[in-house]
Amino acid sequence: xxxxxxxxxxxxxxxxxLAAASPSWGQECLSLSPSIQAGKDPFAAIEPRDLTAAEHExxxxxxxxxAGNWQGRADTFFCRSTADPADRxxxxxxxGAKVEVDYYGNLVMDGELFNEADRTRADKDLYLYLNNRRLxxxxxxxxxxxxxxxxxxxxxxxxxxxxxxTGSTGGSARREYFFSxxxxxxxxxxxxxxxxQGKLSxxxxxxxxx
Numbered sequence: 001x002x003x004x005x006x007x008x009x010x011x012x013x014x015x016x017x018l019a020a021a022s023p024s025w026g027q028e029c030l031s032l033s034p035s036i037q038a039g040k041d042p043f044a045a046i047e048p049r050d051l052t053a054a055e056h057e058x059x060x061x062x063x064x065x066x067a068g069n070w071q072g073r074a075d076t077f078f079c080r081s082t083a084d085p086a087d088r089x090x091x092x093x094x095x096g097a098k099v100e101v102d103y104y105g106n107l108v109m110d111g112e113l114f115n116e117a118d119r120t121r122a123d124k125d126l127y128l129y130l131n132n133r134r135l136x137x138x139x140x141x142x143x144x145x146x147x148x149x150x151x152x153x154x155x156x157x158x159x160x161x162x163x164x165x166t167g168s169t170g171g172s173a174r175r176e177y178f179f180s181x182x183x184x185x186x187x188x189x190x191x192x193x194x195x196x197q198g199k200l201s202x203x204x205x206x207x208x209x210x
Contacts, residue, residue, distance in 0.1 A: 029079035029088045033176050033195035034159075042198045043174050046161055048145035050133045055151050059130055060105035062153065062183070070097045070188060070208035074113050074124065078202045091115065095124065095206055105130045106140070111206070124206070126190070137179065146179075155182035173197060186210050 035042040051059065074095040081087035097111035111124035129136040129144060136144030137160065146158040157180035166173050176195040181188070186209055193203035 046147040072208040
């Protein structure tokens with residue numbers, strides 16, 4: 001990925017739409033998850049389902065249209081405090097990605113973020129699966145199941161829940177992940193927000209163009 005990233009991402013060039021765009025996660029740290037706000041249990045099991053034939057065909061077309069090299073920026077935030085909503089770290093990073101789609105329509109995004117201030121890099125990969133008429137993320141098994149919110153010609157949105165081990169004490173935390181992908185011409189926006197124990201904890205927005 002490094003060679004691709006170095007060749008394809010001009011660090012000092014910032015397209016006008018990227019400069020003007022602002023992430024939609026302007027929520028305050030520790031705000032309640034959409035599930036709680038809707039009066040639902042944020043810890044309940046999700047409700048995955050099979051894609052309809054039209055949805056499956058539409059997602060295959062959408063994913064294949066995304067194949068290629070992308071560049072732009074990433075806006076990220078991390079809530080450091082469990083009591084102070086103002087205590088958060090915000091970063092604006094350069095971003096590059098290469099998207100590949102296999103014969104079955106499964107999508108792999110090999111992404112990388114670059115912090116110009118300290119010259120560090122971090123991976124930002126994405127795996128979306130369509131095998132067996134199920135939309136899944138990260139894992140092509142039941143572990144990757146999601147609950148679909150919306151599917152259209154220009155994008156999709158879904159959420160999923162995980163129980164994550166915390167430290168060496170044997171504890172765990174329940175997390176909700178809300179994910180969306182939207183395409184407008186040669187522009188793509190990917191957004192994810194993460195809620196821990198029902199409260200906003202972190203997130204990112206990728207704004208890419210090719």
